Amino acid sequence: MDSFYLDSSSFHVHGDYGTVTDDEASVQSGLITITYGYSRDHRPDLKQFILDFMCSSDGDLSLYLRVADENEVDSAMFGTLMADFHKQWQIDALFVADAPLYTKDNLQMIVSFRWVSRFPGTLTTAK
Numbered sequence: 001m002d003s004f005y006l007d008s009s010s011f012h013v014h015g016d017y018g019t020v021t022d023d024e025a026s027v028q029s030g031l032i033t034i035t036y037g038y039s040r041d042h043r044p045d046l047k048q049f050i051l052d053f054m055c056s057s058d059g060d061l062s063l064y065l066r067v068a069d070e071n072e073v074d075s076a077m078f079g080t081l082m083a084d085f086h087k088q089w090q091i092d093a094l095f096v097a098d099a100p101l102y103t104k105d106n107l108q109m110i111v112s113f114r115w116v117s118r119f120p121g122t123l124t125t126a127k
Helices: 023-029 074-089 104-109
Strands: 003-013 047-056 062-069 094-097 114-117
Touching: 003 074, 047 074, 062 074, 074 094, 074 104
Parallel strands: 003 094, 094 114
Antiparallel strands: 003 047, 047 062
């Protein structure tokens, strides 16, 4: 495989979902918090969760899957996800990700990787 594609998607859910009162217990157990967050599908009235995934360049094979809290931000996680994936697979390939990858912290984490990303339109340089 010569390239991998990283992306995330949010899913809204209907119904009642309780909250874990002990954050440390939640982290240790691997539970996520289904909660309100930024609604990509314009449904701020519904609780959500996020699915992060990495797939092969042809899109036929999912190689990495992670479920996360909705209040997690892509730009804060993409570098970490890419580094975790690289640590597990140890493959020298091109990583492709959307604009949230392009942050100072993320770029420092992936300095030794080959990668390509869309330049964020929100940066002054892009304007």
